[in-house]
Structure formats: structure tokens, C-alpha cells
Amino acid sequence: MPSIDVCYSPELLHLYDLKGKAVVAVDILRATSTMVTAFAHGATDIFPVMKLEECQAYAAKGCLIAAERDGVKAEGFDLGNSPFAYMNGNVQGRTIAITTTNGTRAIHLSMEADEIIVGSFLNLQAVANHLQELQLDVLIVCAGWKGKFNLEDTLYAGALVERLQQAFSFENDATLASLYLYQTAKQDLVTFLRQSSHVRRLENLEIHKDIEFCLQHDKFGVLPVWQQDRLVDIGVREVKG
Ligand SMILES: O=C(O)[C@H](CS(=O)(=O)O)OP(=O)(O)O
Numbered sequence: 077m078p079s080i081d082v083c084y085s086p087e088l089l090h091l092y093d094l095k096g097k098a099v100v101a102v103d104i105l106r107a108t109s110t111m112v113t114a115f116a117h118g119a120t121d122i123f124p125v126m127k128l129e130e131c132q133a134y135a136a137k138g139c140l141i142a143a144e145r146d147g148v149k150a151e152g153f154d155l156g157n158s159p160f161a162y163m164n165g166n167v168q169g170r171t172i173a174i175t176t177t178n179g180t181r182a183i184h185l186s187m188e189a190d191e192i193i194v195g196s197f198l199n200l201q202a203v204a205n206h207l208q209e210l211q212l213d214v215l216i217v218c219a220g221w222k223g224k225f226n227l228e229d230t231l232y233a234g235a236l237v238e239r240l241q242q243a244f245s246f247e248n249d250a251t252l253a254s255l256y257l258y259q260t261a262k263q264d265l266v267t268f269l270r271q272s273s274h275v276r277r278l279e280n281l282e283i284h285k286d287i288e289f290c291l292q293h294d295k296f297g298v299l300p301v302w303q304q305d306r307l308v309d310i311g312v313r314e315v316k317g
């Protein structure tokens with residue numbers, strides 16, 4: 077039986093051997109939720125990049141360029157990090173280059189894995205189904221915030237563990253803790269996260285609509301995976317609304 081484990085921060089990745097594993101990179105608020113939303117609305121591929129200048133250079137290649145710093149769209153970019161900015165037909169058939177504070181970094185630091193999958197509550201079951209087919213050991217990599225633990229990515233880890241617990245073994249405290257946290261909070265994730273650092277940090281930016289959106293389960297069947305130098309969607313292209 078393959079195993080499942082949770083890494084609470086990209087800064088802890090040096091403790092794990094990623095070879096032979098499938099990594100699920102997660103940044104619920106909001107980078108991976110936004111990437112999943114972009115694919116669900118027709119984006120063809122996504123380049124997650126670390127630096128603003130690197131991202132800007134993709135404009136010359138015909139890409140839409142997206143950047144978030146301090147929770148807001150960086151100046152001179154087409155898009156920020158709100159999923160709602162990707163829903164009005166503007167990303168249909170387009171390639172996107174994106175850089176955010178935490179999510180794109182988590183993806184880049186996971187490059188040694190055999191497979192990198194982008195997870196969010198929005199495509200929770202699509203990820204769970206894929207992992208059951210793959211039969212690789214799984215490491216859920218929480219993007220956290222600037223190297224620190226966060227609640228929202230841990231809740232997602234617990235939700236994925238709950239869906240996979242019959243088919244995967246887990247004998248580590250990180251996985252158990254994420255599962256227990258999710259089971260405590262799942263009746264009302266929005267209320268549970270009210271005191272979280274992300275909600276408090278970005279409260280003035282009025283992103284409550286984004287938070288409620290990103291906490292919806294199984295809205296999309298998309299399955300972004302890393303292929304060669306970019307993310308592509310190998311899931312079911314179905315927008316439920
Ligand atoms: O845009 C977001 O929601 C966050 C902003 S912050 O760094 O958590 O303040 O970025 P992300 O890379 O999606 O975590």
C-alpha cells in the first residue's frame with residue numbers, strides 16, 4: 077500500500093526524499109485555487125515562476141502575465157491572484173505565467189518529485205482519483221506563508237487524507253494532525269478560518285469572496301500536472317459554474 081505524508085512548509089522539504097513520489101502542491105489562499113480556476117476556464121498551460129522580472133518576460137512570448145505581492149496585483153501585470161479575475165473568458169486558449177508569494181515557490185521547490193500535481197479544494201476529488209491510479213507514495217506540500225505553517229493548506233491536506241485513507245498508509249503525526257484538524261473544522265471552514273493569519277492579513281483587501289470561493293469542494297474536474305517546463309491540465313474540462 078502506498079503511503080501519504082504532509083510537509084507543512086517548503087522550508088521543510090530538505091527533510092524529505094521526493095524521488096519516486098507524487099507531490100501535491102497546495103496554496104489554498106490563493107495560488108493553486110487560482111491556477112485550477114484558470115484551467116477550468118480554458119487556460120491551456122501555466123508557467124509558475126519565482127520572480128517578477130522572470131514573469132514579465134513571458135509577455136513577449138504572447139503569454140498573459142500574472143503577479144501577486146502583498147496580496148495585490150503587482151503593477152504592470154495583466155492579472156493578480158484572485159480566482160475571479162480568471163473567469164470572464166479572458167484566459168480561454170491562453171498561456172499564463174504567474175508568480176505569487178508562496179504557491180509558485182512551493183511548486184518550484186518540489187521539482188525532484190516524479191510527479192507534481194496542483195491541488196485545491198476546488199479539484200479535490202480529481203486529485204484523489206489520480207493519486208489512487210498512480211499508486212506512488214504521496215507528499216502533500218503546503219505552501220504556507222513565507223516559510224511558516226498555515227491553517228488553510230493544512231486543512232486541505234486533511235481533506236485529501238480523508239478521501240485517501242482507505243487506500244494509503246500513514247504513520248506520521250503530520251498526516252494525522254491534518255486529518256484531525258480538517259475533521260474538526262469541515263462543517264464550516266469559512267468560520268474556522270476567520271482568525272487565520274491569511275484572513276486577518278488580507279482583511280482590508282476585502283478578499284472574503286475569494287476565500288469563500290476557494291473553500292468550495294469538488295467544483296472542477298481539472299487536474300494540473302507538471303510536464304517538462306510547465307503545468308498542463310490532464311483532467312476533465314468541465315466548468316460547473
Ligand atoms: O495572494 C494571496 O492570497 C497570498 C498572499 S500572502 O502572501 O499570503 O499575503 O499569496 P499566495 O502565494 O497565494 O499564498
Ligand SMILES: [Mg+2]
Pocket residue numbers: 103104105106107178179219220221
Ligand atoms: Mg497562500
